[in-house]
Amino acid sequence: MNSFSYSRPDDVNAAVGEISEQTQAKFIAGGTNLLDLMKENVEHPQHLVDINHLPLGFIDELPEGGLRLGALVTNADTAYHELVQKNYPLLSMAILAGASPQLRNMATNGGNLFQRTRCYYFYDTATACNKREPGSGCGALTGYNRIHAILGTASSGNTPQCIATHPSDMCVALRALDAVVRVSGPNGDRTIPIADFHRLPGDEPERDNTIEPGELVTAIDLPAEHFNTHYTYLKLRDRASYAFALVSVAVALRLDEGGQIAEARIALGGVAHKPWRNPAAEALLTGKAADTTLFRQVAEQLLDGAQGYGNNTFKIELAKRAIVRALDMAYAGSTQAGDAYKQEDIL
Template identity: 60%
Template sequence: MINFEYARASDVPDAVRQITADPTARFIAGGTNLIDLMKYDVESPTQLIDITHLPLKTIEETSTGGLRIGALVPNSDLAYHPLVEERCPLLSSAILAGASQQLRNMASTGGNLLQRTRCFYFYDVATPCNKREPGSGCSAINGINRINAILGTSDACIATHPSDMCVALAALEATVHVVGPAGERSIAFADFHRLPGDTPQIDTNLAPTEIIVAIEMPPKGFAANYSYLKIRDRLSYAFALVSVAAALELDGGRIKEARIALGGVAHKPWRKAEAEAILRGEAPDRAAFARAADIMLRDAKGYAHNTFKVGLARRAVERTLTQAANGTPQIQAIKKIR
């Protein structure tokens, strides 16, 4: 049994004061990932700081025409919010592709960003894992690695980031607002999560004494031409083997702007600026999409059990871009690939 103390934060400054006083403590909101980690003895915080009563549960329009989403907005509320469905339906679709309705009802928006990997060995405390114990080794590299990464890996870690929501946020270029002892700062979504390198135990660039307070969506939401496609072992309640968030802006039969992000293939949502750039000015056809897919997967490296992901991801990129171009996004309630 893990012994821990419990405290409740009265406001954001109080939450920051409490976490600063004990950096080994953890914030808890929905608890959909943290409680699992504690049950498996992967994490054993000395204190849980309850932040569920903080005023971070609203979705508001910004002065620039974007949306500011409070960190404690439940995933289900976010997915079905009228402004989200209207302005950035890619985000709504990605959320609805993830987890179960019950988990989405509990999971917070900020907590979703902080999900830890679902690597088998990370959860098995009887095996070496550099994310749990730096320097102990990566059991997945020579182990059962079917679900593991093919991009951005290192000799220290081949884990993947599990979130669906974060793949859409990466494609839409959201901004994460955090507060710490030095005040508030903003982190571009591309800079929020980290590749493993030689410090795989550090998942994000959020400081231990900071708290996420909001996620800001830019005005451009690609509401007309988008799609989120998730390939998984079963049609419900499963993490992605490969997922793709695609968004296009079309003008006169040509691609004016393109966004592509992959999930299930790297330690963070994966984007490649070069792949998006080659689509600008091109006709939205299969040949152009195939070239973009090749660039997205150019540096992919498979391991013993996951080499199939390279081809799967390439085909998924082509299919998702085609859905986006045709204005026929993947319908998450139906599951069948369009």
């Protein structure tokens, strides 16, 4: 690990000012990802700004009926908060499907947004990785790529620059819920819809998100629409705990009085560089009753354009079947064991 300087400001403006004045500086809160990256010689910050003393550890109701999650609230406290479990159980379910209890006790909501990929080649500094070192190549394209992306890998050239996946479970649920990220920076405060927060690799795979230099995430806003009756988070992985998703599906449905689907939200994890949604696929469900054939059509639309690279080609069919399973569960109001399935249960 490289040497670094350290500071601990007491307010948001001071933190933003310090990060803006330093070169190669990083914010640190729980540190559950950043410290690993530093130990593996992937990240080399010259200065760390400890934000744990900032007043961002709150969960507040919004006047219009939504909820504001402070950036420094831990994942565990968020998942078990009474209002989150009551009004946004999809988010609680997704958080509890991720990491381990020990990590959830340390990891923060703001930090979760910034998780970096768990691609083997990104962590191995002896291999080529365009995300770690732009222009060096992508070892995963012709290497072992079982956990890698099948959607959103296109670049302006013929060869993808990066096929890494975004690892967060929380962010998949936030994408389904249309959350909004609040940030403060040198140019003031702004909001970023979660759909625009993370980005696809394109020709700049080193950029994970749309945050500008010096900006600090202060909170995450959840809209008033709760989706707290017909929802599920289905996570398929190699073991039942402490494993990243091969494929995950967050489904939130709103039914009308006749039992037909009035609105559908479907977000996928483990398949792309960011949580994946396709409004055209969701629209196929509007005004319809549950039907396995219809659910399969939705799955086909969601996976339109998917491409495997050898070891991960199985993910295409796995994702389609997972979508059908998750839609069945959400429509029935069944969320039990939504995170306990392994890939062999679906294929």
